[in-house]
Amino acid sequence: MKFRVKLIPVRMDRSSAIMSQEDAEELGVLVGDRVKLVFGKKSVIADVQIATGLIERGEIGICRTITDYLEIEDGGEVELYPVSKPASVEYIRKKMDGHKLTKEEIFAIIKDIVNNALNEIELSAFVLSDYFHGMDFDEIEWTTRAMIDTGETLTFERGIVVDKHSIGGVPGNKISLLIVPIIAASGLLIPKTASRAITSASGTADTMEVLANVSLSVDEIKEITERVGGVIAWGGATNIAPADDKIIRVEYPLSIDPKPQLLASVMAKKGAIGAKHVVIDIPVGAGSKVPTVEKGRELANDFVELGRRLGLNVTCVLTYGGQPVGRTVGPALEAWEALKALENAKPPRSLVEKALGVAGTLLEMAGITVNGIEHARKILESGKALEKFREIVEAQGGDPNIKSDDVPIGDKTYQFTSPIDGAIAHVDNKRIVKVARAAGAPKDKGAGIMLHKKGGQHVKVGDPLFTIYAEKEWKLDRAVELAMREPPVVVSGMVLEKYPSYRYI
Amino acid sequence: MKFRVKLIPVRMDRSSAIMSQEDAEELGVLVGDRVKLVFGKKSVIADVQIATGLIERGEIGICRTITDYLEIEDGGEVELYPVSKPASVEYIRKKMDGHKLTKEEIFAIIKDIVNNALNEIELSAFVLSDYFHGMDFDEIEWTTRAMIDTGETLTFERGIVVDKHSIGGVPGNKISLLIVPIIAASGLLIPKTASRAITSASGTADTMEVLANVSLSVDEIKEITERVGGVIAWGGATNIAPADDKIIRVEYPLSIDPKPQLLASVMAKKGAIGAKHVVIDIPVGAGSKVPTVEKGRELANDFVELGRRLGLNVTCVLTYGGQPVGRTVGPALEAWEALKALENAKPPRSLVEKALGVAGTLLEMAGITVNGIEHARKILESGKALEKFREIVEAQGGDPNIKSDDVPIGDKTYQFTSPIDGAIAHVDNKRIVKVARAAGAPKDKGAGIMLHKKGGQHVKVGDPLFTIYAEKEWKLDRAVELAMREPPVVVSGMVLEKYPSYRYI
Incomplete structure (x- = not known):
């Protein structure tokens, strides 16, 4: 059927085709069904929405994201017909009923998630199925590989790439601002992508942004890492493992983080940047994500096994997560405290020792030393970590002469x-x-x-x-x-x- | 914070407040969080959506449903602030984790579903939790009662109210067009509300609409039932158990119909119209909703138990659902065949015997006779059912002189x-x-x-x-x-x- 375009002057992620009840009946479609809009040689799949009153028969309301893509104007004419659901919806049904998915099925689902081809109900069903039924290790591995393959990846010509990740939940965990310069100063490469706060008071990307630009492309991350040894960038500005962000959009309203998704999402990011040695920091304690040591060990085993399957050398460290790390919580306060630590200006032990513990483990894994903590401590106390951090800040467009007391704090x-x-x-x-x-x-x-x-x-x-x-x-x-x-x-x-x-x- | 209204010229069911990324950060809200919009003495809760490019800072995009409600114009100024999720989201989380809900929690969820206070992710989580964990009988009873209480109900001054319901899945099941006039002719009351096709070729409401108007209000249903004994109306035109329609919107894209929802939805409609005796027709067989007799018996037991708890006298009949009932499928063809049966003009046995079986059971339950089938057969063969059907058609604004051969069929x-x-x-x-x-x-x-x-x-x-x-x-x-x-x-x-x-x- 032919429809006249009525432009809805906003841009939205998911594509909707808004039509009258009568036209929906004529086409034999219901809310949530898919239709294909064709204009010239271009076409796009959209979800049927019904709007009463303002969309007339023969009109189709579509947002600017679609009109721009199709290169059609308000009032233009599109051809529209119903199409069936993508095959991935069938695979989600299969998972809902507790069956194991194949590699191909998981790749199809992740690909459709990345391409916005699934609606919120279908995406919720996928995430909730993982929440209810879990995944076995094959499925988790395939999910991780699919998340890597549906996004950008990094490869370095020379050097050993290492990385760290902290499971969220403990406030004030600014250790990456110490670990990255220590590791980079040791000669290893650490292209750290970090997240912004979702429900926390500051993500590592928010904290680093106080001192430098964190919205870097994958090319910039590669160039800076190769030049100065490390970077602290916001992962959301890249297209690394983009499925993760879409999945989080469903997890967030329900306050869930199913273990298979957690494992896949962390390891996909590590796999995508080509890390060889990875330390996972698992804070344990009341009010953190992992309440007990037993749960922490279980999760640690899972990370190690998933690493083995992906060819990544993984060590997990269980750390104390029952109260904040260091004494500050909030972007500028945390940047201030991290700088204090790099300046060796009486920093809190809970911050310094934790950072040295994680950095030291990475140094040992990469074969730099057999006594990682002391090696890391030397780099920190000698001022080399501060020097390296300033290089990184400068490479990311910040002020290389920054001192802790220059950081502007709320007055x-x-x-x-x-x-x-x-x-x-x-x-x-x-x-x-x-x-x-x-x-x-x-x-x-x-x-x-x-x-x-x-x-x-x-x-x-x-x-x-x-x-x-x-x-x-x-x-x-x-x-x-x-x-x-x-x-x-x-x-x-x-x-x-x-x-x-x-x-x- | 104050925002300038940018009218999005459509009407939508769910309320969205579309804002810029920057304003969302300023407010500390994410996509899917709730905000309250206040204008004068009126306020409305909406979901945060982010649109890039076309919504400027300080602007809030809202659809006409909201502007009409708030009585505000394009360019007007609203006060906007974040509000927390409704408590029902916590209860859904509880159910997700497999815990039993209380009566109050279930009422809160159903109420929020009816008021569009839950988004699609949350609603999906509720329906999928029922799918994965099931509900016990207390929960099913409370859900049913909540569905009744959140909608309109019917009470009759005199007479015994009976009703029937067929579980969907078998095509051509036009038996209500025979049963309703037989029952009404016997002196009982049968205010039948029926559904339109969702995935089938014709719902009873679609079939009846060939002969009469089916969009009746609750008052009209009551008036016609009291006057002529029965009615065949479209339930969707009333506000009887309105939660059901909203729940179906999530079930449909996933092709699921969790048993607790099925039981509650059917029985809520029977409870809301004040039925005393109810027959549930459960078609069993390949390609119907209930594949085996064992599953059919299980479902039958559940209906009887739920009826007992609600004070409804329920009998279930298992019928053959392995192929269509009668010989026709599609609204006009089915109306034609039902009229043939009422005219006693060589109708298919699979149609007539099934209709007499269900009608006869109702007659026995209501104490009209001890041999229901023969009593029902007499009403049909004597022409009294046809006469009553014409009265019903006339009461619903149709042509009382309609004959089967007058029904217009596709040429x-x-x-x-x-x-x-x-x-x-x-x-x-x-x-x-x-x-x-x-x-x-x-x-x-x-x-x-x-x-x-x-x-x-x-x-x-x-x-x-x-x-x-x-x-x-x-x-x-x-x-x-x-x-x-x-x-x-x-x-x-x-x-x-x-x-x-x-x-x-």
Whole structure:
């Protein structure tokens, strides 16, 4: 059937063809069915949507993404006919019923995810099937390979490529800003792609962006890595393993992260950049993604096995994730603290030792040394790591002379003090993140939290517990109010709430 | 934050607020998060969507459904802030993890489904959780009650209300057009709400619409039922158990119908119209929804138990669903055949006996007689059922003098004949439906299939097997071509395909 184009002046990812109820019946299609729009030699597949009232019979509402692609104007005429679902929908049905998928079926699904050929219902069904039924190792391996093959990849002419990944969930985990320069200074290559915060207060990409540009293309990542040994770039600016971002869009609203997807997504990124040795940091503890050591070991085994299948040498380190790493949470505060560590200016041990532990493991795996931690410590304490970090910052378009105290931090602050004598009983990861986000992180780079005391330390009445930083007064107020209602740092014996009316004592 | 309204000139069911990436970051929201739009004293919750290029900073793209509701113009200013997910999303998460829901949690979910407060991902997660984990009887009962309570209900001052429902899947099942007048003629009340075809060639509402208006309000259904004893209306025109339609929108793209949803959806409609006695027709056989007698019995037990909990007297009848009921498939052809049966003009036994079996069961349940089938047969053969049917047609605005031969059938036809001597080995339900839909059914009322032979009957070379009817030549061609490629009626010994090139012999 022929339709007259009615341009809907927005751009959307998923392609919709909006039509009248009558035309949908005439075509024999329902909402969510697919139609093919043909104009000249170009065609595009779109989902049927029904709009009442404003789309007339014979009209098809399509957004600018489609009209631009078809090179058709508002009022132009397209040919339109129903097409069947892609075969991948059948494979998703198969997985829903608990059957094992073949390599070809998994490749078809991942390819259709990347090409936006699946709608949200179908994509949800795929992710939820993995959540409910899991995947065996063959399926996980195929998913990983499919995610690599449907995106860009990196190859280096010379050098040994290594990488690290931290499973999310623990706030303040800015270790990559120490590890990358230590590794690069040792002569290995580390083209680190990092993520931005989704639900956290700062992703490594957000933190690095305080000091340099992180939106680098795959070519730029390659060039800088070959020149200075390392890079800290935002993975989302590249087309590396692009299926991951689309899958996250479904996982996020449901707050799920099925293990097969977690494994595949992490390892696809490592495989795509050609890493030979990889350390996976698995923070374990209340409020992190992995609550117990047993679960941590299980996940570690899975990573090692998947690495073996893909030809990657993987070591997992279980780390303490029960409270933030270091004392700061929020992009600028974390960049400030990482610089302090590189400057050897009394940095917190929880940050430095963790970074050295991971970097040292990589150095040992790559055969640089048999005592990785001490080797890494030397690079850090000699100032070579700071020097290398400044080279990296400069290569990414930042100021190579940056000092920790130059980092601009939010100038609106509020300090919480201890209401009683006692010891810090609990620093709550989730509440820390909630308060930091209320203060404006990660969008407002200067917003966040600095912890003056951490778990187990003794305090007296009036001692500072933590300070909230913000760039805007109203966001500070919002964060302070939240922190009073839901205290992120608890002193043992402290009254938390009073009923009927509650307030922070 | 304040935003300037940019009107997107369509109406959509789900409310979206389309904004720029920058504004989404400023607000700290991601695609799929909720925001509240406030204008004057009115407010509405919408899903965040990001559109690049055409929505500028400070602008919010919303469709006409929202602007009309808020009574705001293009260019007007709304206040907008993030809100958290409804509590029902937490309950869906709980069900995803296999936990039993409480009554209050189920009511909250169903209410949010009816109010369009859940997005497609969340709704998919709910339906898929039911698919994967099932529901226990408490949950099914609460779902049913929630579906009843979130919609309109019917109460009658006098009389005994009965109803029937056929589980879908078997084509040509026009028995309601016989049962409703038989029951109404017996003095019982039967306010039958029926569905339109979703994937079939004709729903009962499509078939009845050939003869009368089926878009009746709840008030009209009540008035006509009280006056003439029965009605055959389209349920979709009412607001009875409206959650069902929304749930079907997710089930349809995945071709699933989880048992808890099936049970709740059928029984909610029966409960909402105040039925006291209900017969559920469960067609069993290859190509129907219930493949084996064992599965049919299981489902029957579930319906009876759910009825007991709701205070409805339920009897299930297992019927043969391995091939079409009667000889016709498609709205007008089915109306024609039902009228033939009411006129006692040599109707097919598979149609009449099935209708009498179901009607007879209802008569016995309501205490009208101890020999239901014979009582029903008398009403049919005496012409009282035809007389009552004409009253119903007239009450629904149709022509009370309608005769079977007046029903307009598609005038483009193509007859398939047997290529060999033999017996009918197989009449394929799914292929029959596919061909009838290709011919234009259910949209083109006159389109469909008439079977000249059914399973087991003997044929000679050249004997007519079936005829395709269509209203449009191109649809007839399409259907004929499909029927040649995928023969819906198979004579034992017949060559079906030839390779490398295939054709119907």
